[in-house]
Amino acid sequence: MRDADFFRRWLDAAAAAVEREADRLTELDSPIGDADHGSNLLRGFVAVRAALAGADASAPPGALLQLAGRTLISTVGGASGPLYGTLLRRTGKELGEAAEVSDEQVREALDAGVDAVARLGGAAPGDKTMLDALVPGVAALATSYADAADAADAGAVATTPMLARKGRASYLGERSIGHQDPGATSSALLLRALADAAGG
Numbered sequence: 001m002r003d004a005d006f007f008r009r010w011l012d013a014a015a016a017a018v019e020r021e022a023d024r025l026t027e028l029d030s031p032i033g034d035a036d037h038g039s040n041l042l043r044g045f046v047a048v049r050a051a052l053a054g055a056d057a058s059a060p061p062g063a064l065l066q067l068a069g070r071t072l073i074s075t076v077g078g079a080s081g082p083l084y085g086t087l088l089r090r091t092g093k094e095l096g097e098a099a100e101v102s103d104e105q106v107r108e109a110l111d112a113g114v115d116a117v118a119r120l121g122g123a124a125p126g127d128k129t130m131l132d133a134l135v136p137g138v139a140a141l142a143t144s145y146a147d148a149a150d151a152a153d154a155g156a157v158a159t160t161p162m163l164a165r166k167g168r169a170s171y172l173g174e175r176s177i178g179h180q181d182p183g184a185t186s187s188a189l190l191l192r193a194l195a196d197a198a199g200g
């Protein structure tokens with residue numbers, strides 16, 4: 001079973017990964033975006049860290065994820081803020097009030113979270129967005145957290161030859177081909193952080 005501490009470790013590892021990789025995420029957002037993905041997420045996850053530090057020590061997993069999601073929505077101006085915020089809010093809502101949840105519940109909740117991202121953004125796998133890492137990543141959770149992280153990494157790499165159909169990169173049309181999607185890259189970081197929290 002996974003308790004609130006597991007989810008705190010996940011979000012903490014995610015914040016650390018964003019801090020470490022912010023420059024690379026912004027570089028990936030230069031040729032096919034507006035060069036702010038790293039700074040957007042950095043601002044968001046610094047605020048998430050602060051929000052979690054201030055959260056009640058007895059807050060259950062669902063409440064922590066909803067708090068993190070609300071924090072991303074209110075602090076990140078770019079497209080990724082509402083999308084990642086929705087991912088965490090919806091996942092947290094699915095987990096409800098339970099103090100501990102099973103890995104199966106985590107998988108089902110994240111699945112609902114990814115569905116909510118797809119509905120909000122109107123994107124599908126193959127459109128060269130964060131969904132290209134999130135969808136295969138969460139599907140591979142059925143096997144293990146480590147497999148989920150590997151599948152998300154592979155999904156992010158696989159966005160390079162894709163033509164962007166959603167978000168700013170889609171304005172470039174054919175010129176979006178040949179660049180890895182920044183949001184798919186950060187999604188892979190989030191699932192790697194989850195695997196780290198789970199101990200691999």
Ligand code: ADP
Binds near residue numbers: 080081123128
């Ligand atoms: P902005 O594009 O507003 O500057 P960011 O640079 O922070 O926002 O985030 C860009 C990332 O958001 C893209 O790389 C892509 O993965 C993701 N994204 C953009 N639009 C969508 C969408 N409609 N659905 C899913 N993901 C999207």
Ligand code: MG
Binds near residue numbers: 035168
């Ligand atoms: Mg951007």
Ligand code: MG
Binds near residue numbers: 034036
């Ligand atoms: Mg922007």
